[in-house]
Every structure is written in C-alpha cells, then in structure tokens.
Amino acid sequence: MDLKLLWAVILTIMPVTELRVGLPVAILYAIEQNIPIWLIFSLIVLLNVLIIFFIFYFLDHIHHVFLKFNPYKKLFEKYVGKFQKKVDKFEKKYETLGFLALVLFVAVPLPGTGAWTGCLLSWLVGLDRKKSILAISIGVLMAGLFILFGTLGFLSFL
Numbered sequence: 001m002d003l004k005l006l007w008a009v010i011l012t013i014m015p016v017t018e019l020r021v022g023l024p025v026a027i028l029y030a031i032e033q034n035i036p037i038w039l040i041f042s043l044i045v046l047l048n049v050l051i052i053f054f055i056f057y058f059l060d061h062i063h064h065v066f067l068k069f070n071p072y073k074k075l076f077e078k079y080v081g082k083f084q085k086k087v088d089k090f091e092k093k094y095e096t097l098g099f100l101a102l103v104l105f106v107a108v109p110l111p112g113t114g115a116w117t118g119c120l121l122s123w124l125v126g127l128d129r130k131k132s133i134l135a136i137s138i139g140v141l142m143a144g145l146f147i148l149f150g151t152l153g154f155l156s157f158l
Contacts, residue, residue: 055119106139
C-alpha cells in the first residue's frame with residue numbers, strides 16, 4: 001500500500017478529520033496512480049461507515065473502563081460538556097424531523113459533524129441504534145458525495 005493511500009485511510013478513520021480530509025487525499029492518490037475514482041471513493045466511504053460500529057462498541061463497552069483513568073475522564077467530560085449544547089439543539093430538531101435530522105447532521109461536510117460526532121450524539125440521546133446506524137451511514141455517503149464532487153470540481157478548476 002502506498003504511503004499516500006495509507007495516510008488517506010488513517011485520516012478517514014480519525015475522529016476530527018474523517019472522510020472530509022481523507023477522501024480528497026485518496027482522490028488525489030487515485031488520479032496520480034490512474035486508479036478508478038469510484039473504487040477509492042467506495043473504499044473511503046466504506047471505512048467511514050465501518051468505523052460507526054467500532055465507535056458504538058467503544059461507547060457501549062470500552063468507554064466505561066477508560067473512565068477510570070483521570071486524563072480520559074477529564075477529556076471526555078470537557079468534550080461532552082461543549083458538545084451538550086449541540087445535543088440539546090439536536091434533540092429539539094430530532095423530535096420534529098426524526099431520522100432526517102441525524103442524516104443531515106452527519107452529511108454536512110464541516111468539522112464536528114461526521115460519523116464520530118453522529119454516533120456520540122446518538123449514544124448520548126439514546127436514539128434507536130439500528131435507525132442511527134442507517135442514518136449515520138446515509139449521512140456519511142452524502143458527505144462523501146459532496147466532498148467527491150467538490151474535490152473533482154476544485155481540481156478541474158485548477
């Protein structure tokens with residue numbers, strides 16, 4: 001595996017960057033290596049969808065063990081404290097918009113609105129897990145398409 005593709009994969013599974021950063025790197029790699037873009041796009045989106053299962057597993061089973069360690073506990077409480085405002089806003093919207101609200105929240109290709117945050121939001125609010133996984137997956141696919149078209153448009157502009 002080429003270093004640039006490995007870097008794209010790592011960026012894709014990281015909480016802050018996700019496919020918002022990983023996908024453009026992967027697209028550039030695909031263009032440089034003459035690999036079909038749809039293949040690389042599918043790989044990156046699939047990785048970002050698969051990470052959903054890891055996140056929920058972590059939150060359900062491993063998170064409680066980590067809370068015993070002070071640095072993790074402080075970091076988590078600080079992050080959740082800041083995130084609580086978004087959660088409160090989302091809960092109000094989720095009641096009226098339902099499933100669509102979570103899809104759109106994850107689909108917006110901005111920092112802090114991807115699969116990681118969508119999973120944390122769903123977990124904190126206690127949303128139905130199967131519906132959340134589907135909504136987050138659809139949101140990831142939509143964000144991926146936005147980023148794909150944006151990246152290709154930007155590259156053609158250059």
